[in-house]
Amino acid sequence: xSEDKGMKDKAKGLKDKVVGDAKDKFGKATDDKGKQVEGKxxxxxxxxEDKTGDAKKKLSE
Numbered sequence: 206x207s208e209d210k211g212m213k214d215k216a217k218g219l220k221d222k223v224v225g226d227a228k229d230k231f232g233k234a235t236d237d238k239g240k241q242v243e244g245k246x247x248x249x250x251x252x253x254e255d256k257t258g259d260a261k262k263k264l265s266e
Contacts, residue, residue, distance in 0.1 A: 210265035214258030221251030 229244030231237070 211258035211261030211263075214254045214261060216258075218251040218254030218256075218258060221247050221254060223251075225249075225251055 225244045225247030227244070228247060229241050232240030232242075232244055
């Protein structure tokens with residue numbers, strides 16, 4: 206199996222968690238509830254991608 210099994214998902218997950226966190230913090234600082242919700246959703250998406258990457262890696266072992 207490919208060495209990068211799950212690594213792409215983990216990388217996308219990390220990016221989404223970081224960007225989502227930034228959007229959430231920006232939304233809090235500017236009192237923009239929409240941006241906060243968008244950031245929280247993107248962080249959650251990142252968590253799912255990270256877990257998916259872990260599962261793919263585990264299955265490829």
